[in-house]
Amino acid sequence: MDAELGEDALQEVYSWIDQIPLSRAKRNIARDFSDGVMAAEVVKHFLPKVVEMHNYIPANSSEQKLTNWVTLNRKVFSKLQFRVPEEVVKKLVKSSSGIIEPVLYTLKQRIEEELHRKQAVEGYSNRSDQTLPDQTHLLMHSFEKKGQAYQGELGHNPRSGYEEYSALDPKIRLLLEEKEQALLALQETVEILQMKVHRLEHLVQLKDLRIDDLTRHLEKHKSKGNAK
Known part of the structure; x- marks a missing residue:
């Protein structure tokens, strides 16, 4: 700076x-x-x-x-x-x-x-009531898949969580x-x-x-x- x-x-x-x-x-x-x-x-x-x-x-x-x-x-x-x-x-x-x-x-x-x-x-909030349930479902599904991957592949490096973070609701x-x-x-x-x-x-x-x-x-x- x-x-x-x-x-x-x-x-x-x-x-x-x-x-x-x-x-x-x-x-x-x-x-x-x-x-x-x-x-x-x-x-x-x-x-x-x-x-x-x-x-x-x-x-x-x-x-x-x-x-x-x-x-x-x-x-x-x-x-x-x-x-x-x-x-x-x-x-x-x-x-x-x-x-x-x-x-x-x-x-x-x-x-x-x-x-x-x-x-x-602000632009997103106009559609949030309709899209938030779908995004929540997708996010929970992503967490479930990640949990399964950890249980089944303990010796494998998990995928970075940046993709899930970027997909989160604002x-x-x-x-x-x-x-x-x-x-x-x-x-x-x-x-x-x-x-x-x-x-x-x-x-x-x-x-x-x-x-x-x-x-x-x-x-x-x-x-x-x-x-x-």
Whole structure:
């Protein structure tokens, strides 16, 4: 995701962003997107139900920017089957040049895939009442055949289950995807806790340095007093 984009891909990203109404004037794309708020607005424009804008606070501080991106990863990007790595997030927060474009390019692809999937599910739902019983019967028949194959051919490698998975009703596939998203959310929670631990460790180090500095000043002051 942090790989550089070619000129055509860059122009595609810039043109795409220019067509989206955002809350701020577009000046410097690295700074504009550094706090994650405009990234949330981009997703909100195409998938309104996925984003709750009150979770994302416009910020200048690195800590709040980081919080916004972590929340995006956990609550939004996980639903689109991707996440921004921690090292990339740190560069985004610092407004590093050339980092946001690959993220937006990937985001554009995931949004388009999600819109296509939603259209497919909505189109399918119009026929689901008639076709679901038949698909359920076929799926159960497939499971029965697979069970027989396991019993009769214990030494034989079973056929991959991808064919059966692809034949599942979209609603069933959606449930499986939601389970995957829940796992991603747990992973993001672990990352948040790890980052907080690192931050606390850093604060402890700073506090120790301050204590050492004050101790040296105190000893120096005492030595001067004794000299008198």
